[in-house]
Amino acid sequence: MATDPKTSLSAASLQSPMPSPVSASAPTVTDSVCMSLENVTISYGSFEAVRNVHLELPRSRVTAFIGPSGCGKSTVLRALNRMNDLIPGCSLKGRVVFDGHDIYNPKVDPVEVRRRIGMVFQKPNPFPKTIYENIAFGARINGYKGDMDELVERSLRKAAVWDECKDKLQQSGFSLSGGQQQRLCIARAIATEPEVILMDEPCSALDPISTLKIEETMHELKRNYTIIIVTHNMQQAVRVADMTAFYNAEAVEGGSGKVGYLVEFAETEVIFNSPGQQATLDYVSGRFG
């Protein structure tokens, strides 16, 4: 009986985009919830990093996570595709629902989750392979059977890095500049055709020009993908994000360190112009953090 509500939920979320498959920008599609966090608490060992997060991430939108260092925004991001599994001692309470299923259900395969929810990391991390193989790797292990040349070109074009590497596809991924490497990593994430792309401070190691290009890439991508980005750069959040979640950290009595929590989640415009919480206002106006 316990599985019944879940299956009906997944059926509902599958059906909602169906009535308007032609107009992709129809509000019925874009306003649907892609992922939701229900009372999520994440701990490293006995230390709680972030507590009681409730969040509904909308589909085909860019959502930014902002907040001071140590508030748990990266931790929450990594929880969305079970990347935290790789960190020893990390545990999660609550539910992270994607496509009608709790991805922390013991029956769920984390590998399958990561195929549908891709990730771009803070530091560009191309594989020590050729540019072509960097893109083809993910697609191949996901059982992609189509025209690989075409997929490589399409992915690199979507990540706005095709022009810079079309003449050196057989060279090492390291031969590119930092900004190009990061866009290669975005192309690599796109190539597996995920539904969601998580970005953990993707521009923090890049110069302003490369940052601008990656932001343009994000604007292109959000038509087809749900993007969730962690950023320390508030201007970046204003430029790219439709929705913004502000996290903060506070000391708790009896605890050894600060515990992160979600303060406010709303449209980016609201967060930066008329936030509902004093802490949000203080942070976005530069009074702390």
Added chain:
Amino acid sequence: MFFDPSLSRNRINKLCTTVAGVFATIAVLPLLLVLLYVLWNGGRLISFQLFTQLPPAPGMEGGGIGNAILGTLIVTAIATLIALPVGVGGGIYLSEYSRSGWFAQAVRFSNDVLAGVPSIISGVFVYGLIVATRVFFNQSYSAMAGGIALAVLMLPTVIKTTDEGLKLVPQELRWGAYGVGASRFVTITRVILPAAFTPIATGAVLAIARAAGETAPLIFTALFSPFWPEGIFNPIATMSVLIFNFAIMPYEAQNALAWTASFVLVVMILAANLLARWIARAARP
């Protein structure tokens, strides 16, 4: 403003530089002397027949060490075939599957202890385990037993270098692979192992070079044979045991062959070390 060599700090500086230089020279002297001495004594007999002929019977002249060269290659190959898969697999387990579990800690510690076990102990161990019990087709001394004894010696080096080499692979690379939906197996075999190829290959070649020169474990296990190798389950001649046997024989021809074999063995091990350096350099991007 100007450099004054008579100042005490400058004199001490010069003295220390000189002392360190002298010690460094002394440190490389053994290698140079060994090479020159072996070349002087053994280089004279280098010829084509050395590699193609069997050692002469006691009291006879001429002959070669062809069977011992072939035997060393066979025994080392057996050892490599055993130690490389086990060692690389063990290193992968330590680094990728159980980074700091109690079992991994125990394996790491025993591996370090095994690295310090004298080579003769490894020989006695395999003698007791395989030679004395005649487990292989009722054969006692055999190339197989020799190879296993050498594999025991190679194992710690291979495990250690694999473990350390894999730890050098940046964590971001693992995340990147998992992030595109790679399973752990695919991540390790297609991304992590290729990235760590250089240190693993270097460690393996050094371990092979070390094993190829070992004598003590082979005396009890591979024994010796004056004939060409007769399969891997029979006693086999090896260079190091040939040197050990022939150097103390009261015959001129055998003593000369021992010197020549020393020279060939040193050159082989030197070549393996150079190969390891070359691998390390060639694979660097």
